[in-house]
Amino acid sequence: MLKNNLLFFILIFGYLLASTLVLINANEEPEQQIQNQQEVVDGFFSRSGHTNNWAVLVCTSRFWFNYRHMANTLSMYRTVKRLGIPDSNIILMLADDVACNPRNVFPATVFNNAGRYLDLYGDNVEVDYRGYEVTVENFIRVLTGRVSPDTPRSKRLLSDDRSNILVYMTGHGGNEFLKFQDAEEISSFDLADAFEQMWEKRRYNEILFMIDTCQANTMYSQIYSPNILATGSSELGENSYSHHMDTDIGVAVIDRFTYYNLEFLEKIDMQSKSTLKDLFDSYDPNLIHSTPGVRSDLFRRPLDKVLVTDFFGNVQNVELTEQKYNLSFTTAITSTSQQDVLNSSSSNQSILKNLINKDNSTSARTMAISRKSPISKSKNYHLSHVDPQKRHHISFFSQLSSSFLTAIVLIIISSRYLEYRQGPLNQLLQVFQMEKLGGAGTYKRYK
Structure with a gap:
């Protein structure tokens, strides 16, 4: 009997210990969840979201000897068009028209x-601002959107917060x-304030x-608006x-x-999949004959996660919506006025009325079902709006409490059972008392 009781207590203790260890191991899962969530966060900040x-x-330069500046701009124009940006999304400002210069x-x-090898001017160049239209005022107005009402869409920067x-x-x-047409200048402060207006106006x-x-x-030393990445060809001084001449x-x-x-x-x-870090790493001061610079302290994404096509290309992102648009024939029929139904022939009237009644009955059944089972009465509604991390802790502590409660109940039941079989609980304890024998170092049981 004593061996059976000891075995019973050992089983209860083992059950309690095993339950605790299982729950402790289960509590390690949030660490993996946190790591997965961190990967999701990193992935979110590596995306542009545009x-x-x-x-x-x-x-900004005019005159024939500044031919290279026009070639610089037209080269960039051709590149962004090749990578997908349409003319409708490009504002091209050329201070001179060297293509038609008599010296050409x-x-x-x-x-x-x-x-x-390549004619940059080609047959499909759309110059939005040319000649004396290229001024500091027009440039700032284009950036900030503060143009006159009669300005055509082709001369507007119709951008938004995406x-x-x-x-x-x-x-x-x-x-x-930076000089404009050798007549006026735009300062770094003017540029910084224009970018700030753009940020405030989203x-x-x-x-x-x-x-x-x-x-x-x-x-770009005075820029202070967020999400701006800047690079230039040479340092101060x-x-x-x-590169070369023809x-x-x-x-x-x-x-x-x-x-x-x-x-x-x-x-x-x-x-x-080339990134801007790859582009900036390709700069060699020995080849450029100056020290290119990059300023990224205002930019929120790591450069090795920013694709070159995020700025030089036009890779479109697709946004999905949960809203449904019913374009079926019955929708068109239900939108028909009652007068049109009455004016139709008798055979057509019966068909139209059946379709309308069928559509209305379906809508009524749908509304009745939605009223019968609202989302707020779901049995898991109280957990569906709890943070996953908190939900896991709630589940962990509830399971741990349940295990301890079960063990306590089993101990109480077993103690009551022993009291019923052997009398008071102190008799059970006396069974384990030992009386030491003199000098022999052995024990005997108390009877």
């Missing part, structure tokens, strides 16, 4: 290579300024600002240099910084 792309490409020995063409915008500028500049999701000019990196044209045809950007961009397509 639904459309825009490009603002600006050449190849009329109506612009080349960025001495080999003249737009990724590439802003590319090239020309002659200096310490925190006109962009992210901006990539790229500038190719002397001391270009100083132009450095000049930006042309002896027939007689002037330099492209700048070094733009040339090596195009060299990288020509290797990718719309489905490319």
Whole structure:
């Protein structure tokens, strides 16, 4: 009998210990859940979240000897079009028209290579602002959307808070300024304030600002608005240099910084997985002859997660909606007025009325079912709105409490059973009392 009682207590203790260990191991699952959630969060912040792309490409220099600045801008124009941004989403500003300049020995063409492999001007260039329209005022108005009411849509930046915008500028500049047509200047403060207005008016999701000019990196030093990534061709005190010239044209045809950007961009397509980190890592000061800079402290995403096509391409994202649109024939019939039904022939009237009655009865049944079983009366409604982490802790503590309660109940039942079989509980304890024998170190049971 004593062995059976001891075995019974050992089984109860083992059950309690095993239940506790199982629940403790189960409690380790939230760590895996937290890790999975962290991966989801990282994936969220690695995505752009944009639904459309825009490009603002600006050449601020005029005169024939600045041929390369027009070629820089047209090269970027051709690249973003090739990667998917349509003309409707590109604002092209050219301060001069070198294609029609009398000095051009190849009329109506612009080349960025001495080999003249590709005519950048082509047959489908849409210049939105040309000549004296390219001013500091018009540039800022385009960015901020504060244009006159009679401005056509083709000259407006119709972006929103889901737009990724590439802003590319090239020309002659200096310490925190860029010249427009050798007549006026835009400062780094003007540019920073324009970007801030865009942010306040929810006109962009992210901006990539790229500038190719002397001391270009100083132009983004005053920017303070979020989600802006900036890169420039040269540091303070450095000049930006042309890459090479065409002896027939007689002037330099492209700048070094733009040339090596195009060299990288020509290797990718719309489905490319190349990132902006890959692009920036490709910059070699020995080849560019200046020190390119990158400013990313205002940008929320890591550069190795930002695709080049997030700014230079137009990869569309699809948004799904749970709203359903019934485009069936019965919907069109039910929208028909009663007068049209009465004016139809008798045979058509019967068909139309049957369809209308059938559709109305179906809608009535649907409404009745929805009233009969509201979501708020679901038996799991109180858990469906609890955070998963809290829900797991609730489940863990409830199971642990249940296990302890079960063990206590079993102990009480067993103790009552022993009292019934052997008398008071102290008699059971006396069974285990031992009386030590003198000097022998042995024990005998108390009878």
